[in-house]
Amino acid sequence: MLAEHRGFVPLNRDGLVDRVAKTLVDAILAGGIPPGERLAESTIAKQMDLSRAPVREALRLLESSGLVEYRTNRGFFVKVVSVASMSDLYDLRILLETAAIRRLTEINADVALPALRAQAAELHRLAGEGDDLMAHVSADMLFHRLICEHSGNQRFLQLFDQIANETKLGLLVIGRLYDDPHQMAGTHDPIVEAVALRDANRAAGAIDYHISVAKEMVTQHFHDQQEGKPE
Amino acid sequence: MLAEHRGFVPLNRDGLVDRVAKTLVDAILAGGIPPGERLAESTIAKQMDLSRAPVREALRLLESSGLVEYRTNRGFFVKVVSVASMSDLYDLRILLETAAIRRLTEINADVALPALRAQAAELHRLAGEGDDLMAHVSADMLFHRLICEHSGNQRFLQLFDQIANETKLGLLVIGRLYDDPHQMAGTHDPIVEAVALRDANRAAGAIDYHISVAKEMVTQHFHDQQEGKPE
DNA sequence: GATTTGTCGTTTGTCGACAATCTTCTTGAC
DNA sequence: GTCAAGAAGATTGTCGACAAACGACAAATC
Numbered sequence A, B: 001m002l003a004e005h006r007g008f009v010p011l012n013r014d015g016l017v018d019r020v021a022k023t024l025v026d027a028i029l030a031g032g033i034p035p036g037e038r039l040a041e042s043t044i045a046k047q048m049d050l051s052r053a054p055v056r057e058a059l060r061l062l063e064s065s066g067l068v069e070y071r072t073n074r075g076f077f078v079k080v081v082s083v084a085s086m087s088d089l090y091d092l093r094i095l096l097e098t099a100a101i102r103r104l105t106e107i108n109a110d111v112a113l114p115a116l117r118a119q120a121a122e123l124h125r126l127a128g129e130g131d132d133l134m135a136h137v138s139a140d141m142l143f144h145r146l147i148c149e150h151s152g153n154q155r156f157l158q159l160f161d162q163i164a165n166e167t168k169l170g171l172l173v174i175g176r177l178y179d180d181p182h183q184m185a186g187t188h189d190p191i192v193e194a195v196a197l198r199d200a201n202r203a204a205g206a207i208d209y210h211i212s213v214a215k216e217m218v219t220q221h222f223h224d225q226q227e228g229k230p231e
Numbered sequence C: 001g002a003t004t005t006g007t008c009g010t011t012t013g014t015c016g017a018c019a020a021t022c023t024t025c026t027t028g029a030c
Numbered sequence D: 001g002t003c004a005a006g007a008a009g010a011t012t013g014t015c016g017a018c019a020a021a022c023g024a025c026a027a028a029t030c
Helices: A016-029 A041-048 A052-064 A083-107 A109-129 A133-149 A154-162 A164-177 A181-186 A189-196 A200-228 B016-029 B041-048 B052-064 B083-107 B109-129 B133-149 B154-162 B164-177 B181-186 B189-196 B200-228
Strands: A068-071 A075-078 B068-071 B075-078
Touching: A016 A041, A016 A052, A016 A164, A041 A052, A052 A068, A052 A075, A052 B052, A083 A109, A083 A133, A083 A154, A083 A164, A083 A189, A083 A200, A083 B083, A083 B154, A109 A133, A109 A181, A109 A189, A133 A154, A133 A164, A133 A181, A154 A164, A154 B083, A164 A200, A189 A200, B016 B041, B016 B052, B016 B164, B041 B052, B052 B068, B052 B075, B083 B109, B083 B133, B083 B154, B083 B164, B083 B189, B083 B200, B109 B133, B109 B181, B109 B189, B133 B154, B133 B164, B133 B181, B154 B164, B164 B200, B189 B200
Parallel strands: none
Antiparallel strands: A068 A075, B068 B075
């Protein structure tokens, strides 16, 4: 077998479309492309020095992850995030993640607990490290993803990944709102503790509270923003 | 190959992609294209008398609705449904629809109730009418969709629509299992009653039971099928 | 005889061009 | 000055062609 020739990781050859998609996602999440802005295929294609076909497919991908909106014969636009859409998103996350951590606690705590502990520790480590917001957000995302991953229901994880980018948008906002990164990191600990106690109800309550607080901050932020600049 | 599955009729020129997608969905749901089968772009394009571009986009759409799987440089394949994936799907549905009907009962019962009543009546009407399986399934789907639609959370509806086609696949199986269509229609009544009483817990319990029964039948069916013909 | 290597046909990946459609700007009437 | 109709420009929709990658089978090697 070729696998015996130690350490040859399959070359990441699945390519262009994914790369284009990633570039666009990064740009949107970084705020480089304002909400509502048109994403003209030919413009992007020209900038990236390729044809419209792969760009178009990348945009279709972004559409299914909710960052971009498509209108027939009119093209793609960066989706405008409203207070309502963020509120709905966080309600869905509460629904999903409380159910996920319930199942995790009941049927998979032994395997999941070390992973959760490690990731919680990583969050604290990052908090002490510095203030690379994107790193914090990615670590937080990974924590929540772990919960869905170990829920025993593949579709929970699939759904989480589907809303991951929009979630990230919320987290970026929250990150900016937290003065103390340690405080943010600390909010995960009660969840881990509840899982350690094999107390599903408590775990569900803890993550419900955790996400609800986040929801409050995010909706508040977008509410102010919408009020602030209605020109 | 595909030509044997179904004679595709040439299409009109408006909303081409959606039309192609719908044609393919119908073919897959009707069982005309077996799971695991390759969906070659050029073959489909030739049969529908158009170029590969719209076919490709249609397939990408189907991918996000879970009926089709894409592998880079290898193309699209009809997804094979396993017992596990169906079980996971129904667990997600239970989670989604119990939450949806809770919200509906609490904040939107007045508006939703007449719609639910009408759709339940329609189910009974169809049961008396004849045995057009597809019509029954569509009507049942619409009932469940109404619940998400009136939940007050747009994302609930969006998620429902996303898993609608796979759900339909399950319902088609169940439809064949129910001897008496009236029995199937009747299982919706307790849900409507609970909403009428404004009893959210009871409504949630009723739909939980309703979907759980369905889950049992579907997983049983796919289980037997997998055992029955393992070549 | 089994494993590797080379070749070929098929299918996907990307491209540039043209047609259909939407948007904007101009023009003209009131 | 306002509004409508239409022309001009820009953008998406679809197409056919070619390049790259894959899978299967034949040929070569040990």
